[in-house]
Amino acid sequence: MSRVLKIGSRKSALARLQTYLVLGALRKKFPDLIVELHFREASGDQDLQTPLWKMGTRGVFTQDLTQDLVDGKVDLVIHSWKDLDLEGHPGATVLGVLDRADQRDVLLWKKTSLSKHSPSELKIQTSSPRREYNLKKFLPKSLPSRYKDANLIFLPVRGNIQTRIRKWKESDSDGFVLAKAALDRLLSKNFLNSEELEYQEIRKFLMGSLAESVFQVLPLSLNPSAPAQGAVAAEVRSDDVWSKNIIETLSNSVVVSAVEEERKILRKYGGGCHQKIGVSILNRSYGRILYQKGLTDSGQTLEVEEQFFDFSARPAQSVGQCYPVPGEAIKQKRTPLSSQQGYVLTADGKKERTILPEELIHKDWLVTRGNAYPNLDPSLIHEGLVWTSGLKTWYQLAERDIWVHGSLDALGEEELPKEFLFNKPIDFVKCTHVGSTEIASGLERVLTYQTEPLEDHPDLSDKTHFFWMSASQFDKALALFPQIRDRFHSCGPGITSSHIRKVLGESANLSIFIHYESWLASLGLKEFKGTKIGNQTKKNST
Template sequence: MPDLYLSGKKTLIIASRKSDLARLQAQSVAEKLKQIYPEIKIQFHYRESLGDINLNDPLWKMPEKGVFTEDFYQDLVKHKVDMVVHSWKDLPIEVKSETRIAATLARADARDVLLFKKTSVGKNNLKLFTSSPRRIYNLDPFFKWSLPWNVEQLEFNTVRGNVQTRIRKLLESVETDGLIVAKAALDRLIQSSSEEFRETREFIKTSLSSLKVQVIPLSQNPTAAAQGALAIEIAKDRHEINKILEKINSKKTYHNVSLERKILAQYGGGCHQKIGISIFNKNKYQILFLKGLTDQGRVLDAQKIDTDLNDDQPSGNQFPRTEAQALHKMAEKEILPKEFSLNQQTQQKPRFFFITKEECLPNIEKDDVIWTSGIKTWRKLAQKGHWVCGSFDSLGEDASPGIDHFFDIQGKAPWIKITHEKGHESSWAKKCATYQVQYKNLESLYDPKVNYYYWSHGELFKSFYEKFPEIKDKYHSGGVGSTLNVLSQYIDSKKIIPCLNYEDWLKSLTKE
């Protein structure tokens, strides 16, 4: 009965693999349980799996399924352990007959990250470590433009082992230039505070001093289904354990990950797939990125925003092009540089810049950390020779980039937001306005026949709205970040149609 566990009369046994990351993940579940059930007693059971023992073969070449998870199955079924904590992405797609995933915690950052040797910067022919067919397929074209020099050839080589082993192999390999790993794994290990993981934590931090970091956007490289999420597996007949886990379960994460796995199953599932899928929530919307190549040779490349939570809003393909207008493509814009001085905080190295547009940049040094608002700004900065660490993917800047812990600094990084005079403030970055934007011909662009507007940013909307407030009765579209926040201040929610970007908006138009 649950009461026996909750009162501490019976010990709850949590199992996981032996690696530092697996133990850390199991302990995070235990900590969550103890927050809710202070009297509960917990014991850990760690063991190696087939995937830990066989470090020679790529996972997708192994004939067995669930090489990191199947070894625990019988222990659950025979009630030798009460639950097993897995990295959910390691679990086979197939549903098991006698066990189930009872719960998960809130998902960590699902993205992949490139760790790249500083000594390899500028090399035209690169060799990168990864064992994932998905990463190889999606990242070859990405790195051709994301890196700030001409990359002529990319070669991907297999690497196995835990996170610290793979980093060590990178540093010891004379020929290899970089390594691709899950950001969630790095985050968990670096941000752990337990003395148990101090050696691993310090090793990774020390290693990062000789590496450059690039966080890969989900729009360009959707991750393995369930990446960043934990799976808490129990035997189906353990109703008392299921009841205990109900209170720590993140329903939103569980729903999104289950949907990712369901979609992947349509294409066969498995580690051999060259398919990435990421489903996540932004504000009240659900966003899906799907990219890859099926076994049958079908190219997948989908980006969708689900407005099912807003049934009173019109769906796509509602408006003819003759009734639609994107003013950023029509307005005559003038960029006027203005004098600025960077905050004293930027005297420390490295400096941290959040750049919204590529206009009127400060003098950027090679070790400065750069984050962009979207992919287009990233591309332009890379073309100018700047290493970009990542991007908000045009999804808004509500929180900081989440990379401060990758750098040798104390506390939070002193981020500086490089933007225009009317750019909005960010809670995590100090604004530095380096230019003004003036629109000269807005009056001539008003057309009463237009019923559907696209706004590239909130300030353009406000400038036009001040002149023509009657547009409040029209339909408006923009990204789900700051633009959507601005629109929501002036326009009825029933008139707002979110989209991912301008290209996504174009898909909502009919030819007529």
Template sequence: MKSTIKISARKSDLARLQAYMVGDAIKKHFKNTKIEYSFRESLGDKNLENPLWKMPEKGVFTQDFKDDLIQNRTDMVVHSWKDIPIEENDITAIAGTLARADERDVLLFKNKFLKKGANAGIDALKIFSSSPRREFNLKPFFAWSLPFKPATIDFIPVRGNIQTRVLKTLESDQVHGIIVAKAALDRLLTAKRKEFAPTQKFLRKALKELLVQVIPLSQSPTSAAQGSLAVEINSGNAHIKKVLKKVSADLDFKLVNQERTRFKQWGGGCHQKMGVSYKVIGSKNIGLNTLKFERGLDQNDNFIWNQDVIESSFQVMNKTIPASSLVEFHALLEKQILNLKPYKSKKNDAIIATKSNLLAAGSTQPQYLWTSGMETWKQLAEQGYWVVGSYDSLGEQQRPEIDVLAGNKPKWKKLTHSQGHSKKWSQTLKLYQVSYSGFEKLAEHKTKTHFYWSHGDLFLSSIKKFPWLKKKTHICGLGSTLDVLAKHIPKKNIITVYNYKEWKKKWIM
């Protein structure tokens, strides 16, 4: 085992931190190995005038480290993977990565503007961001996601490390907010080394003046590889390849390479108005699904918006289904909402809203407001609420991922119905009952082959009355309904979908 490994990276706080993360991971497996670090500026750090997509050079944050690898002056260079050009070479290679951080973008919005009234006095919303992708995808998103409706939305280029960009935002009288990668904030705010304490102090102070909005992948997929770091090595360095095999996160490595391959098909590069994100959700016990989110313009300026399950532990579609074979059971039933008692939120509440009507009229803006999906978000924004983020219809299996930005663990209250699922990390407020009638209609559809379920409780009630359902093929989303079905039906008899309406357009004839 080589006694010393040399790791290089840029000089920024985030770049140094990511290099330390790789070094620490290596030390866990090779305790007697000494790690030496080398940090310096890249071309992209020196040129802070031009937006990245306008700079003529490729790999402005990565290219000038290659000579060090080729000449064996360093063993590895740690990058933010999204900074590496899509075009690869034979001389160096990306040989590993660590566990991916949250890949989503986040809006940091100066809270002083919301204190000015319902429309915040904002006719022309101005946001710092130099990314054509973010501008293209976030303009339509911000048109409805905010508790006010600006007449125009403008994106203004900004350069510098994350501290510099946040400071520029706070100091500008013209700009209302900034878009940054959530992974960068999460990593800097949780760094253990003392050298990052000043940055953490600055960010914590800044966040007191900023509202947070986590951007859903369904609405704005990120740049390929966002949230992942890349370890670049000399392709001929077999020893370092073996070292990285011990520490690399294989699944994340696979997903990022899939994203980059797909992004290359769309033209690649930071000038591209296209986002591509691949995400695995689920568990080994229930089953795993790989989703592909992509949105933007291709090389010919054609609009693309895909939200697909591309790999699954469950049945994989390979042919269309006749419309006459499909039953949407919830559409057969009569539904009644009983004993609805909306919750009147308080200033310090952390609320998970599964429906928009579960917040009582006159409720105070909660400190944190999270939604199950996009429709509830839209409705709450229309009512004047600031929504922090959403489960994006991917299921409510874990607490909302904002603990790091919040600086604490919010005590969540989930607003739901009497059959709603409870979690240890939240207080479940069961605010209404749902009653269905008409189950006998299902008997008329015994010859049908495919059944779509919107709720797990409907499936449970139906399968008790009609055991023959166990032999049918069942379609559902990726949340709690899937958890219920997977406990009673073989995986080969379940089709998982993300966006049911879009799935129908593709597979039902």
């Protein structure tokens, strides 16, 4: 290839890093490709005082670079896809490239603010109306109860990631919200030129800032991101077939499809940085999930949580054929174990050993329900992370004044952070109940409570449609009523679904729903039509 490919981008550290990621991927595919990099400031980089949503034009971080492209000064421009104008630009074509980074936002919280009890106000820095609108609803339930009656005050902040964090640290604000993708990428060493002095200094600064903070990784179900957050786009001239053919080799069709749908949804409401609307699409093996929350310019409240998947089970003929319907689950007595009784079972389900509290406090905990939280001596301070299986458990722990770092958001153990989080090694154990160890899991388990049914198991012999809350619940029912094996089974994602599939075989009638309520809504029965989660009717579409 004799032609030189001229690539442009903003000159900020994060923008250059994304360009280096693209360059690295291109070099793997086209070792002989000659590339020139051109970095410049955009108009949005020059005014660091005006909140983005007050700036009069769209594309404040991209329009100058797009003009360079159209004018022929560069052949390709690399953008954060979320910064691109929803309406596009004449003469330019946008192509998604690379895999998408984590879509979620992160709340950083000063450790010095943890000592505040019953403060009258808490200050949080963010320039995003979307974040402010959704966090006003979420944080009163997710923050520890010591802050229960505090008034949340949101303050604008501008600049690159380092500048905004520095402003936050030097202010009297308690919290700061940013995109997890930006933090993850700047902490990474997995890109060309990562050992440049600037990137070394940024990593050192960020790690120091994280050491002075605690964090919450905000769940997408209640805090969906800006459309395209975490995704990288390449913009080319529409008539430049050569450049287009080269950059298309880096496209991920699954990412592109999700991002384009997110942007299409926002476009219906006008777009722009002033919007209080978050839209996130997740693609999982069991289907596609859409989260949409916010407030439109016309005052319409958006609270959408939809699951799209192929649902093959025939509708139930009557409520009497379904188990469990609301209020029908077996009542259980749950008794906490003391830390002396607690023990760890290894992931293979065969070896048991006692774990002392002094060891347990250094582990990261996945807490499966509120009463699974280890019952330790108050003098022992837990030094690890606290992750929850769902938001109900998160809120229960927050009411006990416990800081929660994140949640699986009811999507299963596959959502748990792997190996490292913000460059720190993680070591999760699963806090759960006695009797759960017969179910395969990739985690060691700390048994923190035991269960005892308070009533006899109902007769399931005539039931045809089931939703299983846990794998152990399924095992017990199947042992009592083996005739239900070939009927219609449903459950949430994660180890429950994999266990049921293993027991029943690949041909089993098994469907996965992200919520029990969405299973109810899928049954086709008049009694369950209009079943709601929050303010949004659940929908199941193919």
